[in-house]
Amino acid sequence: RGGWWPVRSARSEERWDFHWCDVGWLHEHFDHAYLDEHVRVCHFRNHYELTRKNYLVKNLKRFRKQLEREAGKLEATKCDFFPKTFEMPLEYHLFVEEFRKNPGTTWIMKPVGRSQGKGIFLFRKLKDIIEWRKVRTTLYFWGMSNWNLLFCCVWLLLQDGLRTDDQKDETQVEVYVAQRYIENPYLIGGRKFDLRVYVLVTSYIPLKAWLYRDGFARFSNTRFTLNSIDDHYVHLTNVAVQRTAPDYDPEKGCKWMIQRLRQYLTAKHGAEVVEVLFADMDNIFIKSLQSVQKVIISDKHCFELYGYDILIDQDLKPWLIEVNASPSLAASSQEDYELKCHLLKDTLHIVDMEGRLTGKEKRVGGFDLIWSDGPVSREGNLDTLSESFVANSHLGCYNDRKKQLKQLFRSLRA
Amino acid sequence: AMVDAESGLSLTIARVVQRLRGSSLHSQLERQARVSLHKPEIKLESLKEDIKDFLKTSGWEKKLQNAVYSELNVFPSPCHPAAPPEHMKEPLAYMRKAQGSWEKRILKSLNSMCTELSIPLAQKRSVSEQKELLNKWNEMGTDEPDLSLFRPVYAPKDFLEVLMNLRNPNYENGEQPSFRNHLGLIQVPLKVKDIPELKEDFSELGLNIGQLGIDDSAQVPPEFFENEHVRVGQKVLAEQDSAAAQQYVRQGCPTALRADLWALILNISNQPEDILYYEQLKSNVIQHNLLVDSLIYKDVKLTASNDDYYFVFEDYLYQVLLCFSRDTSVLEHFAYSSATPPKSYIRGKLGMEEYAVFYPPNGVIPFHGFSMYVAPLCFLYHEPSKLYQMFREMYVRFFFRLHSISSHPSGIVSLCLLFETLLQTHLPQLFYHLREIGAQPLRISFKWMVRAFSGYLATDQLLLLWDRILGYNSLEILAVLAAAVFAFRAVNLMEVTSLAAAEAVLADLSTLKVMPLLQIFLFATVT
Numbered sequence: 001r002g003g004w005w006p007v008r009s010a011r012s013e014e015r016w017d018f019h020w021c022d023v024g025w026l027h028e029h030f031d032h033a034y035l036d037e038h039v040r041v042c043h044f045r046n047h048y049e050l051t052r053k054n055y056l057v058k059n060l061k062r063f064r065k066q067l068e069r070e071a072g073k074l075e076a077t078k079c080d081f082f083p084k085t086f087e088m089p090l091e092y093h094l095f096v097e098e099f100r101k102n103p104g105t106t107w108i109m110k111p112v113g114r115s116q117g118k119g120i121f122l123f124r125k126l127k128d129i130i131e132w133r134k135v136r137t138t139l140y141f142w143g144m145s146n147w148n149l150l151f152c153c154v155w156l157l158l159q160d161g162l163r164t165d166d167q168k169d170e171t172q173v174e175v176y177v178a179q180r181y182i183e184n185p186y187l188i189g190g191r192k193f194d195l196r197v198y199v200l201v202t203s204y205i206p207l208k209a210w211l212y213r214d215g216f217a218r219f220s221n222t223r224f225t226l227n228s229i230d231d232h233y234v235h236l237t238n239v240a241v242q243r244t245a246p247d248y249d250p251e252k253g254c255k256w257m258i259q260r261l262r263q264y265l266t267a268k269h270g271a272e273v274v275e276v277l278f279a280d281m282d283n284i285f286i287k288s289l290q291s292v293q294k295v296i297i298s299d300k301h302c303f304e305l306y307g308y309d310i311l312i313d314q315d316l317k318p319w320l321i322e323v324n325a326s327p328s329l330a331a332s333s334q335e336d337y338e339l340k341c342h343l344l345k346d347t348l349h350i351v352d353m354e355g356r357l358t359g360k361e362k363r364v365g366g367f368d369l370i371w372s373d374g375p376v377s378r379e380g381n382l383d384t385l386s387e388s389f390v391a392n393s394h395l396g397c398y399n400d401r402k403k404q405l406k407q408l409f410r411s412l413r414a
Numbered sequence: 415a416m417v418d419a420e421s422g423l424s425l426t427i428a429r430v431v432q433r434l435r436g437s438s439l440h441s442q443l444e445r446q447a448r449v450s451l452h453k454p455e456i457k458l459e460s461l462k463e464d465i466k467d468f469l470k471t472s473g474w475e476k477k478l479q480n481a482v483y484s485e486l487n488v489f490p491s492p493c494h495p496a497a498p499p500e501h502m503k504e505p506l507a508y509m510r511k512a513q514g515s516w517e518k519r520i521l522k523s524l525n526s527m528c529t530e531l532s533i534p535l536a537q538k539r540s541v542s543e544q545k546e547l548l549n550k551w552n553e554m555g556t557d558e559p560d561l562s563l564f565r566p567v568y569a570p571k572d573f574l575e576v577l578m579n580l581r582n583p584n585y586e587n588g589e590q591p592s593f594r595n596h597l598g599l600i601q602v603p604l605k606v607k608d609i610p611e612l613k614e615d616f617s618e619l620g621l622n623i624g625q626l627g628i629d630d631s632a633q634v635p636p637e638f639f640e641n642e643h644v645r646v647g648q649k650v651l652a653e654q655d656s657a658a659a660q661q662y663v664r665q666g667c668p669t670a671l672r673a674d675l676w677a678l679i680l681n682i683s684n685q686p687e688d689i690l691y692y693e694q695l696k697s698n699v700i701q702h703n704l705l706v707d708s709l710i711y712k713d714v715k716l717t718a719s720n721d722d723y724y725f726v727f728e729d730y731l732y733q734v735l736l737c738f739s740r741d742t743s744v745l746e747h748f749a750y751s752s753a754t755p756p757k758s759y760i761r762g763k764l765g766m767e768e769y770a771v772f773y774p775p776n777g778v779i780p781f782h783g784f785s786m787y788v789a790p791l792c793f794l795y796h797e798p799s800k801l802y803q804m805f806r807e808m809y810v811r812f813f814f815r816l817h818s819i820s821s822h823p824s825g826i827v828s829l830c831l832l833f834e835t836l837l838q839t840h841l842p843q844l845f846y847h848l849r850e851i852g853a854q855p856l857r858i859s860f861k862w863m864v865r866a867f868s869g870y871l872a873t874d875q876l877l878l879l880w881d882r883i884l885g886y887n888s889l890e891i892l893a894v895l896a897a898a899v900f901a902f903r904a905v906n907l908m909e910v911t912s913l914a915a916a917e918a919v920l921a922d923l924s925t926l927k928v929m930p931l932l933q934i935f936l937f938a939t940v941t
Contacts, residue, residue: 189730190552223556256723256726263793266669267670267793267794271669271670
């Protein structure tokens with residue numbers, strides 16, 4: 001399709017130009033393979049700096065400190081979109097301190113390496129962790145205080161309980177993060193939801209990021225209440241988890257397109273409030289990318305399509321839950337299928353293996369350029385400065401990509 | 415003629431006064447007037463004038479104006495003073511008769527379901543049941559009662575069969591159907607508008623006039639129309655003028671202003687007494703279980719819960735519809751509806767009028783798809799009592815006409831005839847072709863019109879359509895849109911060879927843009 005031949009397997013001997021690889025392949029081959037000038041790969045070598053929860057929190061914390069030093073406290077608060085997170089077991093001291101300072105709050109424990117909602121649970125009291133799994137009679141001595149000892153025992157027993165038999169053969173301890181659970185999510189129809197937004201990064205140095213206009217809100221199948229902490233299904237809105245919930249109806253589709261959500265919120269809160277909300281989301285995308293800008297190994301062969309998971313709270317503040325490097329491209333409905341097809345097509349247009357674009361485009365299909373070594377304005381050209389700055393971001397806005405692509409390619413041919 | 419106009423006017427005035435007398439607005443005005451007596455600007459010599467001025471400046475006159483305007487919109491103009499009350503319901507005898515027989519059939523169906531399942535029509539709940547329901551009030555959707563034995567009392571297609579068999583006994587039409595007659599399914603001689611008349615009525619939809627749904631698209635700079643339109647809308651809301659709002663929404667409502675504008679047009683203000691009334695209805699639901707409740711549950715589960723966008727609002731739908739069934743104030747609309755509420759008798763007292771009650775208490779038996787009337791409103795209103803009032807008002811002004819047999823221009827019979835006539839007149843080839851292959855167009859478009867397109871169009875498009883229903887105080891736009899949809903897909907429809915294939919071409923309306931379709935059909939098609 002589009003004049004490309006699929007190559008059966010990307011062994012180093014065979015010549016290939018474009019590889020939509022999975023992360024595993026990347027880790028295995030990338031360092032050893034020699035890549036021609038024109039070749040493109042869909043991941044950055046160390047994307048995990050952004051996409052693994054414990055690395056992300058580390059990078060964000062560092063970036064925030066830097067921002068505070070350079071630009072002051074006010075500017076640094078723009079980074080406060082990530083709920084308080086502690087890596088486990090490394091930072092359990094700090095976590096316990098925070099935990100004790102705020103009794104009665106709810107925390108969520110997530111494994112860093114896994115996705116699709118596996119291995120996640122919530123707790124309010126430390127004893128919940130203990131009661132959550134049957135305690136086995138194995139003890140490890142770490143030579144620490146009683147309290148720490150207890151925690152570490154629980155920790156390792158948990159590990160045991162959570163791992164499958166195969167995994168138990170491995171000796172590594174799985175890393176988790178404990179994150180402050182957002183107890184006041186914005187609800188629609190009594191249900192919690194999160195947003196999946198797509199951001200394409202074609203280069204980190206300089207930073208060039210595109211935001212896709214379409215996306216969706218994923219609803220929990222059940223009504224939200226803090227009383228049912230054990231109900232895995234209420235709190236996790238990943239479609240993968242919802243699929244196994246007892247009353248899940250696959251035909252129903254627990255998703256809204258972002259356009260619908262934007263309209264609903266505008267009808268309820270007015271256009272100005274919603275503009276602020278979406279501007280805050282743009283801020284999340286940019287700042288998170290900036291925080292890893294210096295760490296990611298920038299390679300001109302690489303690009304990456306990220307799936308951002310955002311949660312909105314009742315004060316209409318958006319929170320970053322996580323960033324996915326391999327966002328699910330499986331479709332749960334016809335509408336979903338079309339979105340993902342178009343997303344991929346437009347990604348390929350931007351990667352531009354055919355070399356058709358000039359590099360000065362601000363919009364390609366459903367993607368709008370939101371950052372190009374600096375903020376991108378809606379008005380004017382990429383190089384020129386305009387007096388009034390309106391961000392070139394159109395999340396949840398009308399996506400007439402077919403028409404735009406036609407016009408774009410016609411003007412490029414001319 | 416002069417005398418008739420005058421007497422007509424005084425009849426109207428008398429009726430409006432009678433309706434407003436004793437209303438809460440009346441007592442509020444009285445109170446305000448009394449309070450104003452203490453004000454220094456009110457002088458004894460010019461008491462009447464001063465009080466009038468005071469009411470004007472304090473905004474109370476506007477409220478009164480809105481209430482009067484509302485009354486005028488809802489009630490039809492009175493016919494001859496000597497006309498019997500049934501004429502306000504429905505002037506044509508054969509229509510009344512047909513509605514009566516239809517109602518008998520529905521009631522028979524309901525009663526037989528009742529007997530089959532041996533479930534009483536109404537039953538008081540036990541204390542523990544009441545408590546349980548109260549706890550679950552905000553999440554009734556999680557309940558999974560066994561509804562397999564219940565079936566909807568009727569579906570739109572059953573109703574269509576009845577309408578197809580309507581005949582005016584005074585009208586002798588022995589000729590075979592031909593192009594000089596009507597080729598469609600509806601065979602009653604009601605007067606419907608043609609395109610020139612529709613163009614005049616819907617003049618604000620003209621090509622030269624800005625519309626939301628067309629002139630607010632991404633390509634058009636907002637300075638051309640959108641910004642000014644929003645500004646005007648804000649002004650209308652500030653003035654709190656119902657009539658101005660109704661005129662304004664003919665060009666569409668900005669999303670952020672729609673909820674308030676619709677409430678202004680329907681004169682809904684969610685006063686404390688309204689909230690109290692809703693709470694009262696809620697307690698009625700808690701205390702008694704009605705058979706129709708199961709029908710409502712079933713309908714919501716079958717329709718709204720399976721909709722990609724409305725499933726989120728499932729709980730709100732129960733909260734509205736269960737209360738709606740118990741709302742006896744809805745009975746008032748039967749004064750101008752051709753329908754009559756079904757009567758039921760307390761057990762053992764069959765036929766004794768003293769023991770007759772309306773069943774359900776609001777006199778409206780839900781049918782398959784009924785919950786879709788409420789679902790779009792959930793996008794706009796989130797406070798249960800306000801959502802409830804908006805739905806109730808929409809029902810007693812508009813929706814009831816879509817499932818009762820009458821000669822009213824906004825009644826479903828007229829809409830069907832209007833649709834068929836528009837199609838036969840302007841797309842005769844298409845109409846003839848579809849008829850020949852056994853795909854009478856009304857068979858496909860009927861369900862769209864009965865539901866006012868809810869669940870068929872994308873939500874934002876549906877709301878733009880309902881803007882115009884409110885703006886023009888008429889449902890005729892539904893028939894025009896239905897014809898416009900056929901016109902839009904005419905090329906594909908000409909190629910089909912079966913009803914099923916025609917249905918397939920028209921199965922998915924979710925990508926349609928309503929306003930361009932209407933504009934093209936009314937103003938840009940060669941007549």
